[in-house]
Amino acid sequence: MSQGVKPQFGHRNSAGGGQSSARAAGAKASASAGSNYSMTALLDEQSRQRTLMIVMAVGLCAMLGWVYFSLFNEESIDGKILTSPQECASFGSASIEDCTELWNRAAKIHADTAPAYLKMEQCEQAHGAGRCRQAERSTIAARQTKFIPNMAAFMVERAPSGDMSLSPLYRDPKDGPDQWRKVGPATGKS
CATH class of the missing domain: 1.20.5 (Single alpha-helices involved in coiled-coils or other helix-helix interfaces)
Incomplete structure (x- = not known):
């Protein structure tokens, strides 16, 4: 190498260097032309x-x-003790309208099947003061003048076939906080 010329990176210092760099540049150009x-x-x-x-x-x-x-x-209401239509709707699997309808249907079943008494005093003696009412919702005419314990809750039970039954529930003063009484067999199938 001569003293005045410094080799540069990427360049060959040979006689054929010009041709090989031209070929490399041509290859790059053809590769770039394709993509x-x-x-x-x-x-x-x-x-x-x-x-x-x-x-x-x-x-x-x-x-x-x-x-x-x-x-x-959504959590199902099946098998849950529901103390109001609002509690029923809070689970998300039924609307407030559906829950109100279920509550009303359970109240009619309760009026037909709950223990009945001729006088309010007899009912309150058995179930506690302020826990009774007249069974006017009953579909049985003879029961409409009698007195029954208030319905405090209801339970929905769905069979594998899809049938649903309602069980009205009531409480007595001597019952514990998690104790409920069912009236008759579960009825009200739909």
Whole structure:
């Protein structure tokens, strides 16, 4: 090498160096002509695609989770002791209108099947003061003038066939906090 010429990076200092660099430049040009991306741009594009796929997958999982927990994760009222239509509706598996209808149907069943007394005093003696009322909702005419304990709750039970039965419940003063009394057999199938 001569003293005045410094070798530069990427250049060969040979007589055929010009031809080989021209061939290499031509190969790069033909490779670039076939694809508009350099290797860095290609890797950047793949990285963007992977990121987009991950974001879409996370979004899909979040949406499916929301759908599951908001629509399909309602707690069933089957087998629960329900003390009001509002409590029934709070489980999410029935609307307030449906729960009010169930409450009214259970009250009619209760009026037909609860223990009946000729006088209010007899009923209150057995069930406690303020815990009785007239059975005017009864579908049995003879019971409409009698007195029955108040319905305090009802329970919905659904059979595997899809039939639903309602069981009205009442309480006595001597009953514990988790003790309920059922009137007759579960009726009111729908």
